[in-house]
Amino acid sequence: MFEFRLEATEGAARAGTLTLPHGEVRTPAFMPVGTHGVVRGLGAREVERTGAQIILANTYHLHLRPGEDVVSGMGGLHAFTTWPRPMLTDSGGFQVFSLEGLRRISEEGVQFQSHVDGTTRTLTPERSMEIQRALGADIAMAFDHVVPGQASHELACEGMERTLRWLERCRIAHEALADGQADGRTDGRTEAAHRRGVLSLSVRPSVRPSACQALWPILQGGTHPDLRRRSLEGTLERGSWTGIAIGGLSVGEPKPVMHGVLETLEPALPRDVPRYLMGVGFPADLLEGIARGVDLFDCVAATRNGRHGTAWLPTGRINVRGAALKGSTEPLDPECDCETCTTYPRGYLRHLFVVEDMLGLRLVSLHNVRFLVRLGEQARAHILAGTFDGWSREWLRRHHGRGT
């Protein structure tokens, strides 16, 4: 369990297979984001058909609604969502950044004022581990302190050092929770859910939800190479991990700076665990990241842009609402094999946006997710064949930097 088998490399680019309790993930791979336990607008079966191998959910948001007790009472995230494959929960650390106006941070943890009902919620490393354990994803993320891309050395250092201290607390809490479960003290409810048939036929977890979960650390340090190195050092000192995430990127810093951080880290990262670049990215970011040794990505842009009417194409991107698509009988992306592109003409997709039907949002989201999943598949095939470098250069040239 949690084994990562490196199958091929080309330069820094890697192809591998990650084994998780709910299945395998062949990398490089894009992970669609399902913050609230749903990849916005898409059903679990639809997401399966995009070829997605693993999806995210969010600790903070599921804690607010419906509450981790409700999810675990239904048998855990997999039963709750009917998503049968691997899942990963983000820790709520990103909300330290994205909900900046609604939180107060201290050494103990973070006090949030709920954007839903205004109540005060405190998230600490320990609480985040408890919630994530109850949610029962294959992978739990450490609770980290994300600072903006423009953060000074001083602020980035503070966030990075705090993330290391919190990592220690996360590890201890996570281990304690695992021990508790091993004693059989928790989660009779899961068994009950299985017996009641709450778990659908498509959900056949290879293990009981919550029984087996990895904790992955998150590197911080902003845009400062010395802090990034220190973050990695400190993280490796604090344990041996089955995966390592790179956080705090694509939060406002220029793209070359992000690439620089990846290049700084790459030679020092352990080879035998997957590297997960959090929150990235756009299509070109995937290829740029893969070229710099990243194995896993996640990003809300596929679904958010989809809802907002921007579709990714090999040649850049297109505004589906645009007048240019009026009356067009062409497929959205002639090279794509998704249901949207093999079924509906551009002129109809545009119409759906014009009349504000929810189907349009769904169909373009579906395409964008498939687009990134497929990009990961293609990259993997080329790494295995030793042709990644040339292929990705050509792909990026054609993609033209637009929308990247």
Add this chain to the structure above:
RNA sequence: GGUGGGGUGACCGAGUGGCUAAUGGUAGCAGACUGUAAAUCUGCCGGGCUUUGCCCUACGUAGGUUCGAAUCCUACCCCCACCA
């Protein structure tokens, strides 16, 4: 036929003497979005130009009053309501 109300930019609809090329909204067009407070947000939206500004055309039509009119007056055309 009579009385009353009304005709404003693609549409709806404010505006009752100068701050009005004309508030709002809709439609239209363009752009943004990176571990989701986002089916959201931003910009443009009479025409032209040598575009921090200038010129033309515009508030049913035609005249008039006034330094100045979408706004006041007159006539006409059209629409709506009620009465005959």
